[in-house]
Amino acid sequence: MTKGIMETKINDxxxxxxxxxxxxxxxxxxxxxxxxEAKLDGEIIxxxxxxxxxxxxxxxxxxxxxxYTQFIxxxxxxxxxxxxxxxxxxxxxxxxxxxxxxxxxxxxxRVIIAELNRVASHLVGIGTFVQDLGAFxxxxxxxFREREKIVEIFDEVCGNRLTYNYMRAGGxxxxxxxxxxxxxxxxxxxxxxxxxxLEGLFTKNVIFLARTKGIxxxxxxxxxxYSVTGPNLRGSGVKWDLRKDEPYLVYDKxxxxxxxxxxxxxxxxxxxxxxxxxxxxxxxEQAIGGIPEGDPxxxxxxxxxxxxxxxxFRAENPRGELGFYIVSDGSPYPCRLKIRxxxxxxxxVLTPLVxxxxxxxxxxxxxxxxxxMGEIDR
Amino acid sequence: xxxxxTFIIMIIVGAxxxxxxxxxxxxxxxxxxxVSAHIQTRYGPMxxxxxxxxxSVADVVKxxxxxxxxxxxxxxxxxxxxxxxxxxxxxxxxxxVPFGNIFGITLIPADLNIxxxxxxxxxxxxxxxxxxxxxxxxxxxxxxxxxxxxxQMISYEIPLILSIITxxxxxxxxxxxxxxxxxxxxxxxxxxxxxxxxxxxxxxxLAETNRVPFDIPEAESELVAGFHTEYSGMKFAMFFLGExxxxxxxxxxAATLFLGGWQGPFLPPVVWFLIKTYGIITLMMWFRWTFxxxxxxxxxxxxxxxxxxxxxxxxxxxxxxxLK
Numbered sequence: 237m238t239k240g241i242m243e244t245k246i247n248d249x250x251x252x253x254x255x256x257x258x259x260x261x262x263x264x265x266x267x268x269x270x271x272x273e274a275k276l277d278g279e280i281i282x283x284x285x286x287x288x289x290x291x292x293x294x295x296x297x298x299x300x301x302x303x304y305t306q307f308i309x310x311x312x313x314x315x316x317x318x319x320x321x322x323x324x325x326x327x328x329x330x331x332x333x334x335x336x337x338x339x340x341x342x343x344x345x346r347v348i349i350a351e352l353n354r355v356a357s358h359l360v361g362i363g364t365f366v367q368d369l370g371a372f373x374x375x376x377x378x379x380f381r382e383r384e385k386i387v388e389i390f391d392e393v394c395g396n397r398l399t400y401n402y403m404r405a406g407g408x409x410x411x412x413x414x415x416x417x418x419x420x421x422x423x424x425x426x427x428x429x430x431x432x433x434l435e436g437l438f439t440k441n442v443i444f445l446a447r448t449k450g451i452x453x454x455x456x457x458x459x460x461x462y463s464v465t466g467p468n469l470r471g472s473g474v475k476w477d478l479r480k481d482e483p484y485l486v487y488d489k490x491x492x493x494x495x496x497x498x499x500x501x502x503x504x505x506x507x508x509x510x511x512x513x514x515x516x517x518x519x520x521e522q523a524i525g526g527i528p529e530g531d532p533x534x535x536x537x538x539x540x541x542x543x544x545x546x547x548x549f550r551a552e553n554p555r556g557e558l559g560f561y562i563v564s565d566g567s568p569y570p571c572r573l574k575i576r577x578x579x580x581x582x583x584x585v586l587t588p589l590v591x592x593x594x595x596x597x598x599x600x601x602x603x604x605x606x607x608x609m610g611e612i613d614r
Numbered sequence: 615x616x617x618x619x620t621f622i623i624m625i626i627v628g629a630x631x632x633x634x635x636x637x638x639x640x641x642x643x644x645x646x647x648x649v650s651a652h653i654q655t656r657y658g659p660m661x662x663x664x665x666x667x668x669x670s671v672a673d674v675v676k677x678x679x680x681x682x683x684x685x686x687x688x689x690x691x692x693x694x695x696x697x698x699x700x701x702x703x704x705x706x707x708x709x710x711v712p713f714g715n716i717f718g719i720t721l722i723p724a725d726l727n728i729x730x731x732x733x734x735x736x737x738x739x740x741x742x743x744x745x746x747x748x749x750x751x752x753x754x755x756x757x758x759x760x761x762x763x764x765x766q767m768i769s770y771e772i773p774l775i776l777s778i779i780t781x782x783x784x785x786x787x788x789x790x791x792x793x794x795x796x797x798x799x800x801x802x803x804x805x806x807x808x809x810x811x812x813x814x815x816x817x818x819x820l821a822e823t824n825r826v827p828f829d830i831p832e833a834e835s836e837l838v839a840g841f842h843t844e845y846s847g848m849k850f851a852m853f854f855l856g857e858x859x860x861x862x863x864x865x866x867x868a869a870t871l872f873l874g875g876w877q878g879p880f881l882p883p884v885v886w887f888l889i890k891t892y893g894i895i896t897l898m899m900w901f902r903w904t905f906x907x908x909x910x911x912x913x914x915x916x917x918x919x920x921x922x923x924x925x926x927x928x929x930x931x932x933x934x935x936x937l938k
Contacts, residue, residue: 257754279758279910370829370907377654443827443906595758596909 254282259598261290267364267602268609270583279594284587291613299573304330304405304540307573312399314558314577315611317360320353320390321553323403328484329549329560330405333542342407342532343485348420348523349393349402350485350551351516355427356386357554358467358509358516361606365506366438368603369447375437382430385423392416405540407533417524424517424524431513439507448503452589452601455500462585465578466556467508468605472500478552490522502604509606539568555579555606577611627723631708639858640670645892646858646899653903680847685752688844693750697845697852699743703736704859711866712790714876714883722791729790730778733867737822740860741767744841747853751844759840762910766821766828769917774818776925777811780932781871784808794875801874807932812872814925816894819864821913823857825898827905828913865894 259272269290275283295314299307311326312319324346331338363379387397392413394402402409438444454464459472469476477494479487495511497504542564550559556578565571582605590598644659644667651658659666684693710729712722726732741763748760782788784805785796802808821828842853869875869890878886908916 255754257758276758278761366906370827371905372903373650374654374903377656381655437904438906441906443908446908446912447906594909594911596907 252277257595267607270602270607270609270612272598272602274590274595274598276595279596281590281593281595281598284590284598286583286586288583288609288612291609293614295614296573296575299570301569303568304542304570307570308403309399309401312401313610314575314614315357315553315555315579315608316398317608318353318357318554319398319400320349320402321357321551322558323400324350325549325551325553325558326560327403327405328551329547329562330540330542332549333545333547333562333564334405334536334540336406336534336536338407338534339530339532340486340528341411341530342534344523344527345408345412345532346403347485347487347490348520348527349390349408351519351523352386352389352420352423354516354554355513355520356383358513359383361467361554362434362506362509365502365600365603365606366444368599369444371438371444375434378430378434378437382427382434385426389416389419389423392419404533406536411532417527420520420524424521427513427517431510431517435510439510445503447596447600448506448604449501450499451502451593451597452604453499453501454585454589458585458588459500463581464556464585465581466553467512468505468556468582468585470495471497471505471508473497473504478550478557482550484549484551486523487519489526490519492516492518502600505604505606541566541568550576553578555608555611556582558611575614577614579607579609579611583607583612631723632705635705635708635859635862636855638862639855640674642858642861642895643670643673643854645896646902649896649899650903653900674851677847677851682847682849685844687752689750689752691750692746693844696743696747696750697849697856699746700740700856701743701852701859703739703743704856704863706736707733707863710790711863712794712870712875712887714887716882716884720791725789725791728788730782730788730793730867730871733863734775734778737860737863738767738771740856743853743856747845748841751841753844756841756843759843763824763841765910765914766824769914770818770821770828773814773917773921773925774822776922776929777814777818778871780807780811780925780929783929783932783936790870790875794870794877797874798877801872801877803872807928807935808872810924810928811932812868814921814928815868815872817921818917819868820898820901821917823861823864823898825861825902827901827908829902829907861895861898862891865891865898868894 254275254277257274257276259274261269261271263272271287271290273285273287274281293313295310298310302310308323308326311322314322359379359382363376366375367373390400390402391397393416394400394409396402454468454472456472456474459469459474464472465476473496475494475496478484479492480494492515493511495508495515497508544564544566546561546563548559548561550557557576558578559574559576561572561574561576562570563572586602586605589601593601647669648658648665659669662668662672684690709723710726710733712720712725714720744763745760748756748758748763751757781793781802784802784807785793787793787796796802803812842850845853866887869887873890873894875890876883876887878889881889
């Protein structure tokens, strides 16, 4: 089509320019201290740079000056929404380094606790995501009401509510308290109905669909190239879950499905999280039914001195694969410890996804990626 | 010439209306906090007075005592006058709101024969305040919020006015009192054409008051606080007052145009009017705390591609029905 006279005139006479908007580091929906430097053309995002490092605590260097056990509480502060899973991945790496075999009961306890924390983490993820879409606070309060029950269970198990410091190389800090299995069973039933309720609020809501369907489409190959993991990868239709594909602990004993999305848009990522809550509940139910009796810990000595060598262990965390690479020189302190945080890779995909979308969609995409800054900056 | 008596009556009426607006806005803020709290499984304000009824009074005192911060680089005049432009029109609209009658005295400050037209004209000015605030603040978030509000204004006003025209056609008058009287037999909402008009009006009114799902100019999770990001103290309170007064106005208009205004059995008219108005307000609050927010282009698209054609079709059908 040829240019109309009016169009030419408008383009020639009106001078428009792109401008920068700094989203963060203090902003209501950047999930912590993330700083997005967005170049806008009106409402359209031309370019977006992510600046990280506001929460850097040099965890990896600290690890070199702590004994293996002393570093466990630091892992709590990585992905602080899923502390138990961080604990788990770290102690599993240490155990792999020391070639320690833990008891069957400890494995079951770890699975139950890790899956409970996955549910809690996904609740926070979904709640904040929907809040970012403008459903102010209500879904978040609902999600936190459910999460509270999990936190109470953890409180009974280990005495803490956010940073648990519960897993130990060789087992867990304490055995499960008496009567907790009844509580967990009750929670599973309760959470099933609440998941339906949460879904009823949003999954088929017209506004929610309009805001999330087809927004932030992450193609399969792009997700793999950026090494996106967790629900974000599965939302793009890649059936990759370490609990299935590289089973650790006793995950191979349980029946559960790996939910995947079709289009890789924000809605799929949301839906995968919802389904994962259901699958986690299934795992918890099976694990609590089959948990063996006995002592959950094996003796590993007060100060761990793994032989010189190296080990890498990765676990399926709520946000993706969390990996710990530990090099030991035989001393009580790790020679080098490298953390592979899933949110870091998941955030990297933001810049290509948001080019050409509107400001509102930037917030939607960022929320759907469900990042935690503690893990990105370490 | 205005006699002294008329003048005194005018002063009394004005003072009453202003007093009502202030009390109503404070009540609405408390009510909103309570409604939202109970939707979100919380209690809301509980400390100041019975179930926190005096919380708004405490907040007003706090806002009055706050330092009035003027950021560097603001466009001084525009920045200063913006809050007034947000409040004054919504107060002016009360001239034509029929509250009913008590002891034979009609409670309407002035029953203009162009009542509803006057209301529409005046409420459009509110947007100016928002735009001035966004432009004058020298803040990109504010400017984005203001730009969005300008876009929103264009897209929602047309279906809003068209839905009101449908009512005017049925009532045969622009006067608010006449419109109420025209509903003495049957409320307008029970007529098919006007029921559609009511839905269109309700959706547009949500947009007019910048409430979820159309709270795009404020968009907390995107634009921090939108156009009033840079305002504090009493200026911020003015925007708040304007917002809640507007909320009352659009609900009062909805009650008057579609729900029979102050008419109803047994209870006094004023009570009926307030029940209907606050009922609609509560409905809007329910929306606010349940729905997500639409995107600015979706709001525009919905308004131009869906609401406006439906309004026109509705208007045409209504005209045909009246002529028949």
